[in-house]
Amino acid sequence: MKATLNPKLFDTDVEQAPIRAGFGEGLVLAGRADERVVGLCCDLTESTKMDAFAKEFPKRFFEMGIMEQSSASVASGMAAMGKIPFVSSYAMFSPGRSWEQIRTTICYNDRPVKIVGSHAGVSVGPDGGTHQAIEDIALTRVLPNMVVITPCDSIEARKATIAMAKTNSPTYIRLAREKTPIVTTEDTPFEIGKAQEFFRPATVPIKVGIIACGSLVYNALMAAKQLEGEGTGTMVLNIGTIKPLDREAVIALAKECGAIVTVEEHQVAGGMGSAVAEVLSAEHPTKMAFIGVHDKFGQSGTPTELIEHYGMGISHIKEAVKKLL
Amino acid sequence: MTHLHDEKTKFLEEKALEIRKSIIEALVEAKSGHTAGPLGMTDIFTAFYFHILKHDPKNPTWEERDRVVLSNGHICPVLYATMAHAGYFPVEELKTLRKFGSRLQGHPHREYLSMLETSSGPLGQGLSQAVGMALVDRLDRGQNSNRTIYCFLGDGELNEGQNWEAMLLAGKEKLHNLVAIVDRNNIQIDGYTENIMPLEPLADKFASFGWHVLEIDGHNMASIVDAVDEARAIFEKPSIIIAHTIPGKGVEMFENDYKWHGNPPNKEQGANAMAELRTLGGQIASEHE
Numbered sequence: 022m023k024a025t026l027n028p029k030l031f032d033t034d035v036e037q038a039p040i041r042a043g044f045g046e047g048l049v050l051a052g053r054a055d056e057r058v059v060g061l062c063c064d065l066t067e068s069t070k071m072d073a074f075a076k077e078f079p080k081r082f083f084e085m086g087i088m089e090q091s092s093a094s095v096a097s098g099m100a101a102m103g104k105i106p107f108v109s110s111y112a113m114f115s116p117g118r119s120w121e122q123i124r125t126t127i128c129y130n131d132r133p134v135k136i137v138g139s140h141a142g143v144s145v146g147p148d149g150g151t152h153q154a155i156e157d158i159a160l161t162r163v164l165p166n167m168v169v170i171t172p173c174d175s176i177e178a179r180k181a182t183i184a185m186a187k188t189n190s191p192t193y194i195r196l197a198r199e200k201t202p203i204v205t206t207e208d209t210p211f212e213i214g215k216a217q218e219f220f221r222p223a224t225v226p227i228k229v230g231i232i233a234c235g236s237l238v239y240n241a242l243m244a245a246k247q248l249e250g251e252g253t254g255t256m257v258l259n260i261g262t263i264k265p266l267d268r269e270a271v272i273a274l275a276k277e278c279g280a281i282v283t284v285e286e287h288q289v290a291g292g293m294g295s296a297v298a299e300v301l302s303a304e305h306p307t308k309m310a311f312i313g314v315h316d317k318f319g320q321s322g323t324p325t326e327l328i329e330h331y332g333m334g335i336s337h338i339k340e341a342v343k344k345l346l
Numbered sequence: 347m348t349h350l351h352d353e354k355t356k357f358l359e360e361k362a363l364e365i366r367k368s369i370i371e372a373l374v375e376a377k378s379g380h381t382a383g384p385l386g387m388t389d390i391f392t393a394f395y396f397h398i399l400k401h402d403p404k405n406p407t408w409e410e411r412d413r414v415v416l417s418n419g420h421i422c423p424v425l426y427a428t429m430a431h432a433g434y435f436p437v438e439e440l441k442t443l444r445k446f447g448s449r450l451q452g453h454p455h456r457e458y459l460s461m462l463e464t465s466s467g468p469l470g471q472g473l474s475q476a477v478g479m480a481l482v483d484r485l486d487r488g489q490n491s492n493r494t495i496y497c498f499l500g501d502g503e504l505n506e507g508q509n510w511e512a513m514l515l516a517g518k519e520k521l522h523n524l525v526a527i528v529d530r531n532n533i534q535i536d537g538y539t540e541n542i543m544p545l546e547p548l549a550d551k552f553a554s555f556g557w558h559v560l561e562i563d564g565h566n567m568a569s570i571v572d573a574v575d576e577a578r579a580i581f582e583k584p585s586i587i588i589a590h591t592i593p594g595k596g597v598e599m600f601e602n603d604y605k606w607h608g609n610p611p612n613k614e615q616g617a618n619a620m621a622e623l624r625t626l627g628g629q630i631a632s633e634h635e
Contacts, residue, residue, distance in 0.1 A: 080485060086515070088511040088514070092474075093474075095515065098415070098474065100478075102479050102482035102483065103482070125468045126465075129455065130456055130457075
């Protein structure tokens with residue numbers, strides 16, 4: 022799937038917005054479209070951007086207090102009665118703390134509960150390692166029945182929220198706290214389970230494929246743009262849905278490019294790159310490099326400092342590409 | 347629901363006896379599973395499925411039905427046996443308990459047995475689900491809903507913190523359509539509950555969370571029915587019934603011994619148990635030989 026992107030994407034004054042804000046807008050729209058949509062929040066209503074929904078639909082909003090484990094199961098009970106519950110908290114605590122409740126009462130029961138994990142990744146920044154969820158993709162994608170979505174910007178987050186409200190699947194959506202560049206446009210298509218080609222070099226032959234998700238899609242695109250200027254051709258595939266993975270798109274990219282770099286703000290172990298490797302090692306063995314956190318916890322710092330420190334910056338992606346040439 | 351007259355009490359007691367036999371037969375056949383809890387809760391499950399519940403075994407998805415959440419999924423032999431005797435599925439199927447391909451999984455799984463309201467086994471998660479159901483029932487039907495959400499809990503599983511999260515929420519929301527029943531049988535796997543992790547004063551704990559608390563003899567049909575009647579009549583709070591039960595009730599060898607929490611009777615023990623049940627604990631001499 023080829024996508025049109027923000028025409029100002031590579032400008033220094035590219036517009037920025039938090040991915041979580043797109044979720045907040047999407048939930049209101051989903052709530053207007055379907056009265057089965059209800060919201061539950063664990064004492065982080067403004068922070069996770071559920072506040073607009075709570076204001077417009079006060080009866081369909083449930084303040085749960087700081088109880089992530091019970092909230093997952095309460096949502097399961099609500100889904101058993103026909104609702105489409107969205108449960109929001111920080112990704113570190115939901116799915117982090119509530120993982121077994123999600124496994125047993127949501128996924129094992131196959132209930133359409135939507136887990137909203139905000140403040141994912143090290144880019145949460147100053148709060149430090151306790152609050153930086155870099156294990157949540159692994160935790161959720163390992164669960165049968167679960168769908169895992171990682172929007173790359175606030176516009177995609179809005180579309181993803183609307184789309185996931187219409188399915189009967191347990192779903193996890195991963196959001197980030199900080200403002201990040203707007204990559205897509207209103208016209209960029211979004212479909213659960215479909216990857217999108219976000220970059221193809223116009224002037225140089227393609228040597229390496231970059232597969233990215235979440236807020237680091239921007240860094241991947243910047244790396245691809247700079248590499249093209251330096252004579253190295255790369256393609257960028259946006260994996261909006263990690264599970265089910267768009268296997269065809271991943272295999273096609275590997276066939277076209279011959280080498281793959283995956284980019285995610287998550288532990289390399291068990292994350293999106295692992296999911297890609299599982300497909301490629303079986304279907305089309307391809308040399309790979311993995312950009313992500315390598316078996317470390319996060320720490321306090323600015324988002325940029327931390328992205329650089331843990332090796333997920335634009336220069337790191339370029340280095341990884343060059344090593345594969 | 348009406349108070350029990352003598353004939354109905356006798357009917358329920360006889361039905362409970364049949365269900366206890368089915369539980370033992372199923373456990374002997376399965377060669378694994380839990381004995382004490384299911385036998386201890388048989389009278390309560392019988393009272394529910396044959397008198398208290400608004401349900402339709404021929405139409406398990408009837409919207410107007412009461413909801414039953416079994417939180418301590420390991421006592422599912424009593425759930426399965428009672429549902430089978432109530433007409434949800436053939437009694438014969440109980441012999442497939444815990445076997446490959448069976449709808450009767452070792453712990454309940456609604457993907458296999460779709461008439462279940464939920465899957466369970468990992469402890470401490472049922473009450474939260476029941477709270478979710480009760481919240482939606484009130485959201486959709488208002489205060490005058492005629493559906494009741496029932497949740498069965500073990501006492502040992504009250505060690506799990508999630509129960510107390512759910513207790514807080516139900517108290518906050520004043521969920522009068524929610525009735526929890528605790529199997530207060532005083533045992534868990536490693537021993538007696540008050541030695542493992544003391545729960546008392548249990549009634550005071552529940553009351554302090556904003557619940558209406560009742561305590562009953564969990565083997566007395568009239569007490570069971572009256573307690574649920576009272577719980578349903580309480581309009582401002584969720585209710586919890588602490589049902590004092592004898593684990594392994596009905597078979598002397600199993601009664602009150604925590605070692606029977608997670609073990610099944612072997613063939614010989616099963617045969618002895620069946621004889622004891624048939625003779626109503628030795629009251630009928632002719633069965634003794």
